[in-house]
Amino acid sequence: MRALTEHQLRETLVNASAEERQRLALPADFLFVDWDHLDFYAWRDPRTKGRGYVVAEVGGTATGIVLRASDSSSHARAAMCNLCHTMQPGDQVTMFTARKAGDAGERGDSVGTIVCADLSCHENVRLAAPLAPNEYRASVDRRIDGTRHRIEAFVERVWEP
Ligand SMILES: [Zn+2]
Numbered sequence: 001m002r003a004l005t006e007h008q009l010r011e012t013l014v015n016a017s018a019e020e021r022q023r024l025a026l027p028a029d030f031l032f033v034d035w036d037h038l039d040f041y042a043w044r045d046p047r048t049k050g051r052g053y054v055v056a057e058v059g060g061t062a063t064g065i066v067l068r069a070s071d072s073s074s075h076a077r078a079a080m081c082n083l084c085h086t087m088q089p090g091d092q093v094t095m096f097t098a099r100k101a102g103d104a105g106e107r108g109d110s111v112g113t114i115v116c117a118d119l120s121c122h123e124n125v126r127l128a129a130p131l132a133p134n135e136y137r138a139s140v141d142r143r144i145d146g147t148r149h150r151i152e153a154f155v156e157r158v159w160e161p
Helices: 006-012 018-023 102-106 121-127 137-159
Strands: 040-044 051-058 061-069 078-080 087-089 093-099 110-116
Touching: 006 018, 006 051, 006 061, 040 121, 040 137, 051 137, 061 137, 093 137, 110 121, 110 137, 121 137
Parallel strands: none
Antiparallel strands: 040 051, 051 061, 061 093, 078 087, 093 110
């Protein structure tokens, strides 16, 4: 994806209040982000507990959403992240909700899904062990494409009027 500055990242957030946009804090390694290799950019706010962000290019435009993590993690032994489709220990996935953008959000509409707790889907889908011994490169690529597609679809659901 195209490189974004801190200011631009704040501006991409479609469902954030002015205060949330102001409070956004970037991870310590932000300056080393390799944008050319990213399909999307997601991180947990290092200063605000329970806050996370996902920025993806939707229709060629960088579009970001602010997410809230639920306090309790899953009690299941293992659970699947709905975005990258990797299996994680139960305490490493969390329910994230995003207030919808615009009027719908003001009425209290939100969208929620189970996601890797640290929002590192981009890495996790690449690190995940093959699902089957005969899984080959093309299927890994499909999972990477699928992750990108699901992230963009999730951002769009939050954004849609
Ligand atoms: Zn994930």
